Amino acid sequence: MWILGLNTPPAGWHDTAACLIDGDGRVVAFSEQERHSRVRHAIAEEGSQPVDAVAYCLAQAGITLRDVAVVAVGWDDRQLFPGRFADDRHFLQEALGSSFDAGHVPELVRVPHHRAHAASSFYASPFTKAAVLVADGNGENESTTIWTFADGSEPVLHHSWPRTASLGYAYNAASVWLGFNHLNAGKTMGLAAYGRARGLEVDRLVKVGGGDYQLAVAPLAERPGRSTDDDLGRDYQRMLLAWRAVYSKVAGADGPTAPLERLHEDPAAVLVAYTAQRIVEDVMGELSRAAREAAGVEELCLAGGIALNCSANGQLPGPVFVPPVPHDAGVALGAAWTVRPPVRREGPISPYLGVAVGGTGDRAPEQETSGLARSEASVERITDLLLDHRVGAVAQGRAEVGPRALCHRSIIALPDTTDVHTRVNRIKDREQWRPFAGVTRPDYGSRLWERQEHLNRYMLGAARATAHADAVAPGVVHVDGTTRPQVLEGDEAPVVGAVLDRLSVLGHPAVLLNTSFNGRGEPIVNTSYDALRAFRKMDLDFLVLGDVLYEKRNR
Template sequence: MWILGVNAPPTGWHDTAACLIDGNGEIIAFSEEERCNRRRHSLYRKPLSAARFCLRQAGIDAADIDVVALGWDSEQLYPRRFDDDAEFLAYAVGLDFGDRTPEVVRVPHHQAHAASAFYASPFPKAGVLVVDGHGENESSTIWTYEDGAEPRQERTWQRTASLGYAYDAASTWLGFSFLNAGKTMGLAAYGRARGLAAPSLVDLDGDDFRLAVAPLAETPGRATADTVKEQYETVVARWRERYSAIVGADGPSLPEEQLAADPRAVLVAWTAQRVIEKSVTHLASLARKAAGVDALCVSGGVALNCSTNGTLPGPLYVPPVPHDAGVALGAAWTVRPPGPRTGALSPYLGTDVHGPDFVEGRPPLDTSDLVRSDLDTDALTELLLHGRVGAVAQGRAEVGPRALCRRSIIAVPDSAEVTTRVNTIKNREQWRPFAGVTRPGYGARLWERQEHLSRYMLGAARATDLGRTVAPGVVHVDGTTRPQVLHGDEAPAVGAVLDRMEAQGAPPVLLNTSFNDRGEPIVNTAADAFAAFRSMELDFLVLGDELYRKKHRTEAGR
């Protein structure tokens, strides 16, 4: 049995994705469409290339698919838009399924989010909290999941009481897209560091919460896409008006590159961040109480808020793809849950860097402008210890928005200046932070312990005195970092360098950020890696088991 999970139009209109599982619930392949079509967030595009990748990885054809699971109840939001499932699949996915149309299972959006978190976790039972912009009729939900039992929805909050909407409003007030909420989170840290008093825009009341911007009256009956869009625009506008009233301005007074120096911009970001932190902390407590266990899983777009995740007590698990791309996996697992699990999900489920570009019969990629050598860990370590900044593209790509050392830019973070250089290389604002990666034993010395969040770089942790001393390049203005702990040979090149650094007496920690230029998705294939390497001021590229440098740099002795 083959089940293809998708986040796809018309309901899933951003971060489209495809995931293939077999009859045992085992993941064969998972990819976000943006990695394939090279269009950030893949707005309004079906996950056709991602689905084709999944089929290639399994060695099957579209006609072999038994079920297509969609992470939305599309029939509710778009009633009577399609005559039958065959027409729907042609629009949503685009594969040619032949004469046999697979069964289509429409999984409610928040249930798909919840399944993607619980079944990826190591927990046999957990409370599951889903918080995002909105699902079909809700913005926050609480669930109880247990192996071998049907999931139980415990609580739900309506769309217009959305924490995601409150954060979207702050992001757009700041001049960002709602898809750039990570920038808002990074800017909010300046408010925390400066001890700003953020006005309280949420009241916690027993087993509920109330936002300062009152929810709209819900439209009777099941919402349609038009209703959801209208409510979103109205609620976000009200939140923006509230932020404007707090700071006495309708937008920042400085350009994006200088927002950290704009006190109004920092206060808006910090105010929105406090709304999320206070509310999610309260909801997390309610989820644990409802499930009767301490184990907690969190998913939905708001679960990408690393600063909030880092404030929650454990045991806590956030999957590597908590945002909308992850419902492709959750929808598939709702149809066929996985068997017994021995640990958390491996995130390395995407395209092999040597896959599509190294097919027999295709001409090799042109590297005549580069100097190639076999990868040598000692040589790579020396480059890094001498201040070089480079990129790594090895093996199957990690899924989700965080690069986890298989599609990463790396550097030694022994000074604050490295932050400036890497932000310049990536064409990012200089006020934005970076994350660090190390091995488990040393990580315990650098920052507060995170049992699961540091596996996928999804939680902020306060740096220790040692962390601030040896790795200032990955410590943000508020004294936190967003760490990754690398186990075993999950990312061979980076792991080997960390081990060699430790053997040489150097602090085994590296700056780790995604391998992509501004406005680009994370690189996927070898062709993507070479293109990004050439366009950015990087010193070296590790591609598989090879090391590449630029001729003009080696000739200049750099």
Template structure:
């Protein structure tokens, strides 16, 4: 389990059996409805852990091992030294009787395990890039089934790429956990052919960002030292971006940021730094591991644009960010057996549609789900949501908790951004089948499984699906596997049956500032509060009386 200290983020819980099979996995934000589960009192994975136990039909007394994706002994010397207290802190449960064995897994090792064991590869180099682990910011590993993972190289927090990107996000006025906005804005610089200053030196095979730490890291840092180092380094990056842009921040409101040359310059400068670094590090990882197969993990692995520039077989798990260390810590203790297939991402809470008489559905019109009817609604220009089966894990909606629309005009892009109360310049993803996707965008063998790589689109995509084409001519595609999301699969087949392009705009089912919906209650509440036309939940179709025709 990943139980970050007070003030940290992305707590999660994962339950695996003795063979390494994942029984359940969920992020705490899905249960307490606080984005990233950040803040004192919100970041223990109590709700997520309780869900995992309930899903398995067991109690906390049945747990044999608690694995934590941080070396808490180093970061909190003298704090939580008692094993029983640590177990309670990590899970939110009391342990009056038998105490499970507790394993502290170093942060980057947990990240690396989450990426490799989720992949279809039998061996791979694994590249972990984030803000920081206990002492490092970037690490390279070699993994293969049948032997212990091997750390090949690591870079200290003084070379943190995550800090560099956080500095740009904060300069732009975003929270550091809103790096996706920075990435979306950076595309405007690429589209305009902007020339930016190189902020990375890799001469001699080392990794040296333009702003190193204000103080060198010596020994093993405590959490207080890491916090001071982070604040000082991010401030130094903000100062550098201010110097490059000739301003201390944007001069326009957030919805007009693409019109601000300084804002676009800062976003694209930071993005190019990440892309240049990831390209160098990926090549280095392949060389050190001696194989072409490459896995990525860490918060920087959520950067779809950077992932998309990498050649060769590249895999990113559905939870590369800090929530993923719950999965990686568990797999470090009990690795899964090799399957040759990428992991199933639908491991969260199952949605159970309430009956028509349920008070939550009062005022809504309910009919049985009919794929032909939903297809007609979408072709009529309506925008709907789907909440079906077990929730997908991670920050990308993979058609179990999604908002859907036909992307045949640019206007639908604007409407969905209004529905989600997002900035109008934010991009969307397209979802289709593999055969049709090959006509719309460059092929991505693995990144399109979980919508984690930007791909250049074709002329056909610009013509039939402009609503999912970003300003730089890319999209973040999802290729839907057969049987993965039955409702959406049926609608895509319905589109094709009507002679329409079988592609949909797919974005997460949540309003601004909210986590992705989890339960039926969440789905109904979001449907009521957002300007959506219909909701497919379990085997029912809900419509608002005012919208029914």
């Protein structure tokens, strides 16, 4: 039995994705459409269906759509588009685009958005029972939910907040006020750290207590009956305008006065970013406590776009798990697992589920490689390059899923100076005030930052850096004294793991700067072709592509 999970239009209008699981709930393949189309977030437009992601998943399993028994979608489109589709065949034709096989109509299962989010986190976790907190922009009619999930039992929904009480809307409005795209919330989070570092006192625009919260922008009047897509659009625009007015009042201005590259120098911009950040931190802190109380366990899973907020995640006590795909792409996985939960779970999910270098779906390099020196990718040579303060990239094995590069599609460097921070931001054409993450081994990680049992697996929690980290890895310590660590437990990332081990043997600090391998405005590289193209375009010194090392001769 094969089950294909999707995040797809018409409801899934960004971060479209496909996931294929077998009859035991084992994930065979998972890929986001942006990695194939090279259009970041695969925002809803002509051709944004996850057709390439679907094709990859099917090819990885060696099957066709005729072998798929069930298609599970992480939205209930009937709530938002009543009467739009005459039947399941009509829906699948739109959802699958050119992938649709008119001769075979698999069973269609519509999974409510937040339930799919919750399933994607719990079943990816090592827990057998957990409280699950989902927070995002909106689902069909909700923006925040609390659940209990347990193996062998139906999930229990304890509490739901309407989409007009959305933390995502509040944070999006701050991002737009700052001049960012509403999908660039990570920039807002990075800027907010300057407010924390400066000890700013901010207006608390939310009241929390009793397992509930009330935002400064009062929820709009709820409409009777089911909401439609038109209602959602109107609500979003009204809430966005209301929140922007609040931030303008807080800042005493309608927008920043500094350009994007110098926002950290603009007191009003820092104030707005930190004000929005505190809203999220206050609510997530209160609701995590309430979720644990409702479930009767300390184990907590997070999902939804808000779960990408590493700063807020890192402040939560106790065991906290966030999957590598907590954003909307993850509902493809959660929808599939709602149909068939995994029979056997041997620990947290591996994030390496995408296209493999040299494997199914890989697009081989076609560019001329003149000017590049080619050799075997030996750990000795790569380590020597890094110790010589060269900056390189790695594209090896199956691509990781989610927005964090986890050493299969990464840019790496030695973080022993702040100069490397400046250079890598320049290489990626990013604002200089944006931070970088560090990667290390478990034993050395305990010397660099606070322990995070699960969050550091996928780089999804900010941790307080130690004085030792300040001394040996200043390139990955943000202005507020935190970093977003990744810890490699075994050989899941062979090149980076081997380099870390060799650094240790040579007596050097076993830590590297790790950031996503992509240029400005682009998704993380996917195929060999993408990797070599990006390497030539960017001011990088070397590239590990599979088992081959490329170096630029003029370096």
